[in-house]
Structures are given as C-alpha cells and as structure tokens.
Amino acid sequence: MRQLAEMENLRRRMTAEAEAAKKFGIQKFAKDLLEIVDTLQLAMDAVPEEERNNADNPHLVSLYQGLRGWVGADALPACV
Secondary structure, three states: OHHHHHHHHHHHHHHHHHHHHHHHHHHHHHHHHHHHHHHHHHHHHOOOHHHOOOOOOHHHHHHHHHHHHHHOOOOOOOOO
C-alpha cells in the first residue's frame, strides 16, 4: 500500500514538473519574440522618412513596407 502511494506521489510530481517546464518554455519563447519585435521596430524607426517611399531604392521600400505590416502597431496584439 505504501509503495502504491509513493508511486502515485511520484507520478504527480513528474506531471507537475512537466507542466512547469512547458510553461517556462512558452514564456521564454514569448520573451524572445518580443525582443525580436523590439529590435525590428528600432530598425524601422532608423529608416529616414524620405527613404521610406524612395523609388530609387525599391528594395528598402519593399522591406520597410513588409516589416511595417508585420511589426507595425496594428499587427501587434493588444496585450503586448
């Protein structure tokens, strides 16, 4: 009977540890994503206003517009 109780306690501890590890992994992933978004936002802010629509540099314009759609204020969830 005691061995059965110990096995049940071990199972509960292992389940709790697995849940904690899963939660920690998700939190770390979310933190890493926020750091990336912050860095991309800083990069976008560094692009001079006159260069954002400069037809002489279509690659920069395309990159800026693509990032604006992904990183822009409208693209971020309200909880961020």
